[in-house]
Amino acid sequence: MESVPSPRRVVLTPGARRALDAAGRLFYERGIHAVGVDLIATEAGVTKKTLYDRFGSKEQIVVEYLADRDERWRAFLAGHLDTAGDSPGRRLTAIFDASREWTAENSAKGCSMVNAHAEISDPAHPAYAVIVGQKRWMLDLFAGVCRDASVRDPETLARTVMLLHEGALVSHGLQVFPEAVQLASDQASALLAAAAGPAR
Amino acid sequence: MESVPSPRRVVLTPGARRALDAAGRLFYERGIHAVGVDLIATEAGVTKKTLYDRFGSKEQIVVEYLADRDERWRAFLAGHLDTAGDSPGRRLTAIFDASREWTAENSAKGCSMVNAHAEISDPAHPAYAVIVGQKRWMLDLFAGVCRDASVRDPETLARTVMLLHEGALVSHGLQVFPEAVQLASDQASALLAAAAGPAR
DNA sequence: TTCAACCTATACCGATCTGTATACTTTTGT
């Protein structure tokens, strides 16, 4: 039903999988340009030859890193949505619950897509599509929930929820204040209830 | 009244000023680690010796870049706030108006502090204080406005406005949808009005 | 006038970067 956005061309052999895991951790924690391929190889316990036999270039490792992380996030989110039922309110809460758990476990430094975007200047870079694709997909997801809630202006509400969500990821990463995702969740739910309530 | 948070130790001679301007543009557009000191020197029309005589290290150039940008943003914002009067509603609008103009002119790739944070892993890095300092200062600014509005829970409202603001900067930088800052402004104003309205 | 501050020009250093080459070993499916 849905087109798979992953531009993956790499077969993940055991060595490639370990390399991708190590690269993902290092890229996220230290930044993409600050991590060299030698370090990735050492941390993964593979040789540089294996890296280049599987991925071909560092750029491709970066693309796989983002595509893999996007894939895992969507699967994690799908697990939460599957148990949320059909109520728009519950579905919205499920999304933010997933974000709260995900950020607590895997996103102490904020959104990996936003962070990667900070280091990539060329819009023709293949990672760009992955980054922008996830954001557009999240906006579409919010829009679907808002449309199902029969609010007056679902697109505007979805965009506002998107602002709260993105703002929470940033605020969490920079530790501006605690429980940012929970606050965003509460405020988004309140907005949805206020917009859907009067129509009932 | 307010302590100046700038950790600046550098005298900005004409050559240093040109270097800092070039570094700022390059760091923001391409990322910090992707820009070498040779490129900065070439673009600024100075020699590397001048760079190191004035700044001492690339790390210090990074700190000056962020501190300078923070300083210019605060001055730009102060200009808008000075003409806004004392009304909390007008002051909030003035902040978002400033953000809207600033992002349109100087922040096509999102918040420079957030982007720099993505490339810095060590919390002991001197740039960290500048980055986190600006976010905390913005939150305090929102909190002051909300307190003046006599709303029930000014701290929570300020944090919510912060989420909208940060989310708008990210969404603008990633071009998730157009006019993100304007939407954040409208939503923040609506929240303030809703929270202050019933008490009047 | 003289001295210090500021600057250009150029060459260099050791380290690190992405990527490749060569030779050999292990695993795996048929």
Add this chain to the structure above:
DNA sequence: ACAAAAGTATACAGATCGGTATAGGTTGAA
């Protein structure tokens, strides 16, 4: 059993990195 795939180990290439050294030129104020 055998061949292809996947892996290790190591060395190396060319470029670029941050940073330094040396020598000389320009400017402005005491």
